[in-house]
Amino acid sequence: MKLRQAAIGLLALPATLAAQTADQHSQPPPQFTDYRIPMERAALPRDGSFQYLDLAILAAMLLVTAWIVLKRRSRKELNVVSAFALGYFGFLRLGCVCSIGSIQNVAFAITHSSYRLPTAVAGFFILPLIAALFFGRVFCGGVCPMGAMQDFLLFRPIKIPAKWTAALEMAPSIYLGVAVLFSVTGTAFVICEYDPFVGMFRLHGHFLMILFGGAVLALSLFVGRPYCRFLCPYGVLLRWSAHFAKHSVSITPQECIQCHLCASACPFDSIQAPQPISVSRTATRRQIGKWMMLGPLLMLTLAAVGWRLSPFVASWDSRVHRARVLRNAELHPTPVKTVLADAWDRHRRTSQEAYREGAAVERQFEIGTPLLGAWIGLVLMLKALSTLRRRLSADYIADPGSCVSCARCYSACPIPNRSYELPLLPIHPASPSETKEPVGGPA
Amino acid sequence: MPEDPKRTRREVLRDTVRLCGLAGGAFALGGLASRAEADQTVWQIDPEKCTECGLCASACVLDPSAVKCVHAYAQCGYCKLCFGLFRDKRTGNATSAENVRCPTDAISRTFVEDPYFQIAVDENRCIGCSLCVKGCHQFGNGSMYLQIRHDRCANCNQCAIANVCPADAVVRVPGHKPYMLKRPKS
Numbered sequence: 001m002k003l004r005q006a007a008i009g010l011l012a013l014p015a016t017l018a019a020q021t022a023d024q025h026s027q028p029p030p031q032f033t034d035y036r037i038p039m040e041r042a043a044l045p046r047d048g049s050f051q052y053l054d055l056a057i058l059a060a061m062l063l064v065t066a067w068i069v070l071k072r073r074s075r076k077e078l079n080v081v082s083a084f085a086l087g088y089f090g091f092l093r094l095g096c097v098c099s100i101g102s103i104q105n106v107a108f109a110i111t112h113s114s115y116r117l118p119t120a121v122a123g124f125f126i127l128p129l130i131a132a133l134f135f136g137r138v139f140c141g142g143v144c145p146m147g148a149m150q151d152f153l154l155f156r157p158i159k160i161p162a163k164w165t166a167a168l169e170m171a172p173s174i175y176l177g178v179a180v181l182f183s184v185t186g187t188a189f190v191i192c193e194y195d196p197f198v199g200m201f202r203l204h205g206h207f208l209m210i211l212f213g214g215a216v217l218a219l220s221l222f223v224g225r226p227y228c229r230f231l232c233p234y235g236v237l238l239r240w241s242a243h244f245a246k247h248s249v250s251i252t253p254q255e256c257i258q259c260h261l262c263a264s265a266c267p268f269d270s271i272q273a274p275q276p277i278s279v280s281r282t283a284t285r286r287q288i289g290k291w292m293m294l295g296p297l298l299m300l301t302l303a304a305v306g307w308r309l310s311p312f313v314a315s316w317d318s319r320v321h322r323a324r325v326l327r328n329a330e331l332h333p334t335p336v337k338t339v340l341a342d343a344w345d346r347h348r349r350t351s352q353e354a355y356r357e358g359a360a361v362e363r364q365f366e367i368g369t370p371l372l373g374a375w376i377g378l379v380l381m382l383k384a385l386s387t388l389r390r391r392l393s394a395d396y397i398a399d400p401g402s403c404v405s406c407a408r409c410y411s412a413c414p415i416p417n418r419s420y421e422l423p424l425l426p427i428h429p430a431s432p433s434e435t436k437e438p439v440g441g442p443a
Numbered sequence: 444m445p446e447d448p449k450r451t452r453r454e455v456l457r458d459t460v461r462l463c464g465l466a467g468g469a470f471a472l473g474g475l476a477s478r479a480e481a482d483q484t485v486w487q488i489d490p491e492k493c494t495e496c497g498l499c500a501s502a503c504v505l506d507p508s509a510v511k512c513v514h515a516y517a518q519c520g521y522c523k524l525c526f527g528l529f530r531d532k533r534t535g536n537a538t539s540a541e542n543v544r545c546p547t548d549a550i551s552r553t554f555v556e557d558p559y560f561q562i563a564v565d566e567n568r569c570i571g572c573s574l575c576v577k578g579c580h581q582f583g584n585g586s587m588y589l590q591i592r593h594d595r596c597a598n599c600n601q602c603a604i605a606n607v608c609p610a611d612a613v614v615r616v617p618g619h620k621p622y623m624l625k626r627p628k629s
Contacts, residue, residue: 027520027522027583027584028520029517029518029519029520029521030520030521030559032555032556032559033556035555035556035559035561037516037517037519038516039516039517040513040514040515040516040624094597096597096598096599096600097600101600104600104601105600115484115615116483116484118483119483122471122472123472126468126471126472129464129468130464130465130468133461133464133465134461188601188606189600189601192599192600192601193601193603193606198504199504202504202505202597204504204505204506205504241464244457244460244461244464245461246461318606318611339494339496339609340609342494342609343492343494343496343609343610343611344610346492346494346610
């Protein structure tokens with residue numbers, strides 16, 4: 001019997017040799033007289049039921065928020081809902097999963113077949129977008145804990161010059177591009193790493209994370225929802241969806257008297273002043289033509305810049321970094337081994353493998369970074385074109401793309417609220433050229 | 444399509460996009476539901492790769508870290524002079540604070556029979572600093588090693604420890620097999 005075991009041991013020697021060297025001080029377990037060797041603590045399986053509860057709560061809250069914003073038209077009730085969201089999704093569920101971060105999982109899952117997108121993450125990605133297709137950005141107004149945190153702190157909003165807003169509003173799209181690039185290459189989930197509030201929800205985080213979160217919170221005392229408007233990458237997707245919304249915030253229940261009170265009340269500059277007269281379009285047309293020519297040129301230039309910068313951007317990736325460190329160690333040997341080199345040796349892999357791995361990632365960046373550059377160019381071009389877009393309306397209207405459904409404008413409107421008798425209003429009022437009909441309600 | 448005078452071109456376009464979006468969302472959700480049998484991934488430390496650098500204790504978003512020391516009894520040598528327990532330089536062989544390695548006194552030992560002691564790790568005290576793991580790996584059988592405890596782990600999208608781990612030892616593993624336990628070599 002012992003002989004046979006020894007023979008098997010010999011056969012398996014090459015395989016176990018490597019493992020044996022690490023435990024060269026290995027001692028056999030003692031032969032006890034009356035003591036049974038216990039097992040490790042039983043490994044707890046992960047409880048997955050919470051994620052379905054989360055999804056159910058998310059769906060319910062989206063509907064409730066839509067009902068409150070569009071039918072009840074009540075800021076007070078919305079406050080209750082968003083306080084619940086802040087408590088549940090924020091402090092109880094520790095801010096994870098969140099829709100903003102789910103972008104990265106979706107991008108990662110699309111490009112990595114070995115990674116399965118968890119059901120909860122998929123739901124958190126899709127449900128708010130579907131809700132936005134029907135009710136506008138109700139997710140931002142009532143369900144997002146990060147939005148709630150900033151909104152509750154808003155103490156004295158200051159008006160930001162329109163040009164600044166227009167410029168800053170491009171940042172989320174660029175951030176979205178960066179986040180997708182880094183998650184596709186498997187480098188990092190930057191949205192989660194630089195999330196300003198998750199450290200606060202967990203009451204623990206890195207110094208920089210807390211510092212950034214604190215700065216955003218301090219800013220949100222005076223600037224309405226700075227993260228949502230000028231950084232949130234999920235807001236970009238919501239904005240696209242909300243443009244096609246079936247129902248959205250319609251400020252006045254009846255006829256607008258053009259008092260401007262709603263626009264003053266909106267801390268997010270989402271209310272567009274009346275533009276009833278179509279001004280001469282020749283100048284605008286020339287502008288549009290210019291941007292149509294300039295845009296592709298800009299995209300190409302930025303793609304070229306991205307291509308040049310790709311080795312620099314790739315150095316963020318740990319695999320590329322490791323390949324470079326190992327190469328450097330090979331070129332300039334030092335008596336002290338770096339932690340990285342030591343760790344790599346303990347993998348029992350050669351430096352060649354590290355180089356190959358690093359080079360593969362660098363190739364991904366050589367494709368991805370020019371694409372990111374082109375994306376930034378496209379964002380600039382579309383932003384320029386959207387400022388030239390003609391949006392005729394006789395009344396003050398909430399821009400469905402940037403309105404976060406906070407319900408502040410309702411109480412600002414001096415016209416008596418008889419919304420309960422009214423059906424949901426279509427968001428795009430009849431253009432002034434057409435005959436104006438009273439919509440829905442009693443004339 | 445019947446001509447509806449109230450519907451402008453824009454509205455038709457809008458409705459089309461909305462329907463497409465809804466159909467796409469439903470399709471994606473359906474596709475996911477059909478794959479629901481498959482498993483989600485969780486983070487775990489591969490003990491074969493771990494270099495006991497100590498970053499697990501500080502890099503985790505939780506405080507204390509979700510990484511804990513696990514003790515594989517079947518692999519343990521039951522050493523009287525356990526280097527997971529004792530530090531290299533010590534005043535004697537008493538398990539007093541100046542002699543033990545663990546900064547939080549999470550490791551205790553009980554006498555079994557001469558000369559063997561059983562080691563136990565108190566997970567509520569353990570911070571995952573890997574000092575004991577290093578000691579046990581260097582001088583003993585390597586029966587102490589680090590694992591992410593899933594009753595604590597928040598299962599972040601991107602594990603903060605994986606970001607800094609020099610050995611790439613923090614990996615995604617399937618949720619139905621969430622631990623990488625050391626088993627005695629047969």
